[in-house]
Amino acid sequence: NAGVTQTPKFRVLKTGQSMTLLCAQDMNHEYMYWYRQDPGMGLRLIHYSVGEGTTAKGEVPDGYNVSRLKKQNFLLGLESAAPSQTSVYFCASRRLAGLKNTGELFFGEGSRLTVL
């Protein structure tokens, strides 16, 4: 059981370049999330999705776009990368909320992005 898989794990971009981070989960979870983690800032929510075909903005959405065309995949795009987007990006998923739902987020291993 792979859980949550992120690709690529490392990437170096030049300012203005574009790229897409792919997140895939094999747990049939409804909810998926993209976070970024920076030193001294903690985990901040970029975008999230509560189901296939739906996305919503999180705390820091500017400069990013997302798509959830298939339930198991959640893509994070950077159209024109900036040095401020240098960070470690984490994808996470969780199952549909229920009365006794522990709310457990399953995280990927992270994608380390450097923008020069």
Next chain:
Amino acid sequence: EDQVTQSPEALRLQEGESSSLNCSYTVSGLRGLFWYRQDPGKGPEFLFTLYSAGEEKEKERLKATLTKKESFLHITAPKPEDSATYLCAVQAPGSGGSNYKLTFGKGTLLTVNP
């Protein structure tokens, strides 16, 4: 705005020296408070969920407690393998019935020396 503050930022313990990590929060309509462990270069790993004041959860040397304003992660007789960053997060309802989001604190870096 939901806020989560963790203290201390870093904690260094000797093996066997018990201590506690703090997570204070301000949120409207708390749906759950979560503790995660994060090892260097890895994604956070779920530890506990607490739903209401007075609730306690235990796992090996860790015990999490919750009041109306804060949560504590108690570490009893820690071992070097307990060294990690411990993250606290709160869940509150967003717009719409199912748009639950987690707000994370900045974490406490715990180092346990042998």
